[in-house]
Amino acid sequence: MAEVRFSEKLQTFLRDSSIPLSFADASRPDCPLIEVNPAFEALTGYSRDDVIGRNCRFLQADLDNEIARDDIRSAIANGTDVQVILRNRQADGTPFENLLFMYHLKVSRSRSLFMGSQFRLDAKDAAGLIDRAQSRAVLLDEGIGRVFAETARLRTENRRRLAQSVGGVVRAHLNAGA
Ligand SMILES: Cc1cc2nc3c(=O)[nH]c(=O)nc-3n(C[C@H](O)[C@H](O)[C@H](O)COP(=O)(O)O)c2cc1C
Structure with a gap:
């Protein structure tokens, strides 16, 4: 399956966004991250190169998130949006409460992306x-x-609201094939 490519315009928009953003491809095995922005790197302490291709659950490390994970798994299975609180760790091991907003971005009939915006x-x-x-x-x-x-x-x-509006812009770009 070909990789989803974001246009230059969209990449600039995501890079300049002040809120952490992450994108995962739910049409690929284990829903790997395909893009994160600098605000995500600043929040988590992980660089883009560290995380692309991995499932974002690595942020949970040893912490228990069973209920929130159930909610995320059903949102991914059903293609719906979801909001959960997760216990995560930054790269240096510091724990934080992560309010995660997840939006479903349908690219085509066979292609489903999710956008996550993390809020400490x-x-x-x-x-x-x-x-x-x-x-x-x-x-x-x-x-x-x-x-x-x-x-x-x-x-x-x-x-x-901010995360939702960013999700709306990305959705519009992807649907327009920009
Ligand atoms: C776009 C996106 C962003 C995500 N961001 C986070 C995150 O910041 N922290 C986290 O713990 N899990 C995050 N997740 C959730 C995990 O990747 C995973 O879907 C969740 O743990 C449920 O699956 P599992 O029970 O197989 O681990 C994200 C998922 C997606 C699709």
Whole structure:
């Protein structure tokens, strides 16, 4: 199966994007990465050359992600979009919570790509998203807790919208054969 090639224009757009982006070819065995951008390299500490051709699960290292992986596997099987939180490690071993937005990009009847955009959740985001009750207990003050949770929600919602709009541009380019 021929490799999917991104146009120069699209490559420049992806390179200049401030959010981490990764593309995998679901029509190939084990869904290998075919492109990542500099923001992905900066977030993970892995270079493009380190990761092309590999399945992105290497970021999970020894960490348990069973439930999120189930969700990703069914999205890939069904060609749908999905949003999950994964426990990942950077190249130097530092763990982080990765809010992954995944979009299905259908290139042709027999060709399916997925775009992933990774977002590192910081402690405040994680507290707001994963366990609001716990974030309230830590902050003691319910009012402040609500403000933090709302800020976390807005930060992640903004990122989701940005990733979605990048996905839309890439989809349009690929469908136009650009
Ligand atoms: C485009 C794309 C980006 C992905 N990005 C990540 C990622 O940043 N971190 C991660 O742990 N898994 C990521 N994954 C998910 C894994 O590659 C894999 O699909 C997941 O672990 C489920 O499959 P498995 O249970 O066979 O490992 C990504 C998948 C795709 C298709």
